Amino acid sequence: MLSLWMISIACMGLGSFCAGKGGLEFPSFDGKDRVLNINKRNYKKALKKHDMLCVLYHEPLSADKGLQKQFHMTEMVLELAAQVLEDRDIGFGMVDSRKDAKVARKLGLEEEGSIYTFKEDRLIEFDGELSADTLVEFLLDLLEDPVELISNSREQRAFERMEGQTRLIGYFKGEESEHYKAFLEAAEQFQPYIKFFATFDKAVAKHLTLKMNEVDFYEPFMEEPVTIPGKPNSEAEIVDFVNTHRRPTLRKLRSEDMFETWEDDMDGIHIVAFAEEEDPDGYEFLEILKEVARDNTNNPDLSIVWIDPDDFPLLTTYWEQTFKVDLFRPQIGVVNVTDADSVWLDIASDEALPSAEALEDWIEDVLSGKINTEDDDDEAGREGDDGDEYYEEEEEDDEDVDDADDDDRD
Numbered sequence: 001m002l003s004l005w006m007i008s009i010a011c012m013g014l015g016s017f018c019a020g021k022g023g024l025e026f027p028s029f030d031g032k033d034r035v036l037n038i039n040k041r042n043y044k045k046a047l048k049k050h051d052m053l054c055v056l057y058h059e060p061l062s063a064d065k066g067l068q069k070q071f072h073m074t075e076m077v078l079e080l081a082a083q084v085l086e087d088r089d090i091g092f093g094m095v096d097s098r099k100d101a102k103v104a105r106k107l108g109l110e111e112e113g114s115i116y117t118f119k120e121d122r123l124i125e126f127d128g129e130l131s132a133d134t135l136v137e138f139l140l141d142l143l144e145d146p147v148e149l150i151s152n153s154r155e156q157r158a159f160e161r162m163e164g165q166t167r168l169i170g171y172f173k174g175e176e177s178e179h180y181k182a183f184l185e186a187a188e189q190f191q192p193y194i195k196f197f198a199t200f201d202k203a204v205a206k207h208l209t210l211k212m213n214e215v216d217f218y219e220p221f222m223e224e225p226v227t228i229p230g231k232p233n234s235e236a237e238i239v240d241f242v243n244t245h246r247r248p249t250l251r252k253l254r255s256e257d258m259f260e261t262w263e264d265d266m267d268g269i270h271i272v273a274f275a276e277e278e279d280p281d282g283y284e285f286l287e288i289l290k291e292v293a294r295d296n297t298n299n300p301d302l303s304i305v306w307i308d309p310d311d312f313p314l315l316t317t318y319w320e321q322t323f324k325v326d327l328f329r330p331q332i333g334v335v336n337v338t339d340a341d342s343v344w345l346d347i348a349s350d351e352a353l354p355s356a357e358a359l360e361d362w363i364e365d366v367l368s369g370k371i372n373t374e375d376d377d378d379e380a381g382r383e384g385d386d387g388d389e390y391y392e393e394e395e396e397d398d399e400d401v402d403d404a405d406d407d408d409r410d
């Protein structure tokens with residue numbers, strides 16, 4: 001997280017002053033440069049030298065002091081990740097979109113401000129929150145095997161409890177099975193965002209009602225999995241199935257792929273539900289949402305983004321100001337992803353939470369366009385402007401860098 005990073009910076013030079021007791025010592029940047037400037041002379045070597053190479057593709061450095069600081073902070077996220085992961089075989093680098101345009105093209109880098117990771121012959125974009133915690137977690141997940149084996153009933157129960165995750169599990173004869181190999185190849189294409197599991201154990205397979213060479217797809221929060229038709233499945237069949245079914249009816253916003261989720265809107269809007277899982281009201285509301293999602297899982301037009309404000313402390317104030325809602329209470333609303341304009345279901349604080357039926361009626365009105373963010377725009381136009389201000393400050397920093405740089409150059 002950014003906050004961790006700031007603590008780390010605060011610790012620099014103070015040394016023992018804020019070092020924790022043994023057993024709980026946050027890393028602070030040790031001053032050693034580990035992030036390479038990638039250019040045409042060194043990129044091939046960098047790729048060859050490491051199992052994985054993680055690069056930031058960035059705009060040229062701006063003359064503006066503020067933007068330089070922002071850039072430096074991003075660089076520090078990479079430096080801290082590189083330091084923490086020093087004994088793993090991961091290289092870190094930066095590619096300047098102007099100076100190293102050719103290299104960027106060769107590597108297939110497209111979006112300035114993005115972080116890309118090379119693993120074997122794959123290029124994986126990091127679409128999460130730009131913080132050392134999230135980046136390190138992402139890289140550690142990528143280092144693991146793309147398929148996790150479930151070999152006993154304890155692991156099988158743990159697998160069944162991962163209800164918030166999109167996941168697949170297949171039953172195969174063993175590691176040498178060609179169908180397992182196809183499954184493995186498919187898994188590599190979704191690592192680390194969608195988890196693939198396999199079992200070679202008859203009893204585990206029986207518990208999960210899997211037949212030999214069968215693959216089940218679990219949508220988040222659904223009680224029953226869906227079996228991929230036509231077993232045994234080829235790699236392409238599995239990949240196609242996942243791509244067609246990967247947008248769930250209810251999904252949790254996660255720091256590791258929050259931007260990807262947000263970009264996957266439904267014709268310019270998201271239905272967003274805020275609920276704190278650890279709060280009794282929030283928990284109850286979430287249970288109602290799950291019920292609604294289960295009832296409507298066959299509606300391809302419906303995808304609700306559930307946000308637990310506890311997961312995003314840095315964004316909570318911004319959301320409250322932009323959406324004008326109290327996030328200490330459960331909320332559900334429609335958000336226009338272009339201008340962050342929104343409308344929210346009125347949930348009076350002293351009354352019971354809406355029933356699943358009431359929620360379904362409301363969702364139906366949203367999907368039919370009867371409830372939308374545009375109708376009230378004449379009176380509420382000004383409010384949107386306030387929101388935009390915060391939006392720029394907190395969310396669009398990268399874009400600001402881009403814009404300002406363009407201005408400088410042109």
Ligand SMILES: *[C@@H]1O[C@H](CO)[C@@H](O)[C@H](O)[C@H]1NC(C)=O
Nearest residue numbers: 267268269336338339373374
């Ligand atoms: C979202 O907002 C933009 C800009 O105000 C508007 O042009 C667009 O129609 C809105 N989209 C929806 C789906 O309401």
